[in-house]
């Protein structure tokens with residue numbers, strides 16, 4: 426079995442621009458983790474203009490299962506430059522960005538836990554960040570910390586002051602280990618459900 430994440434792409438254009446990042450993700454994840462992501466039916470799209478059509482060529486009508494989640498990565502963010510005309514983000518920052526978006530699908534908080542929608546939106550970000558960190562704490566944690574630091578410390582047109590303040594809180598949460606195991610979202614939930622089911626119906630080994 427090839428260890429890659431090409432299943433995320435439905436068009437060659439997006440693949441040609443974004444596979445450099447997903448290749449790094451696939452190297453740093455275990456096969457089991459990649460298979461979990463594969464089950465979630467995520468499509469990764471490279472978006473190159475502020476407004477555009479996501480056409481049917483990506484999702485032909487004969488596709489058996491409809492697309493469930495589309496993650497669109499904006500070219501204008503990837504290639505943002507600072508005042509010295511140098512790229513702000515390096516490859517591993519964009520890896521963290523893609524992993525964070527995958528985290529929104531894989532590790533969503535339970536709405537029942539956070540009935541207040543404003544609080545839910547905040548928690549969503551913590552859970553997605555925690556997915557990035559816990560997927561490979563030695564590697565991805567540094568990537569996401571770097572991404573957030575650069576987003577806070579640079580003039581990025583569409584990041585508001587409020588968002589920067591929220592990012593500072595997210596950085597603190599990433600750094601503190603006490604929150605580490607608290608963020609149990611869908612991925613852990615489904616794993617536990619699977620375990621419970623296997624207990625009920627153990628595989629016949631005889």
Ligand SMILES: [Zn+2]
Pocket residue numbers: 525526529549550553
């Ligand atoms: Zn997010």
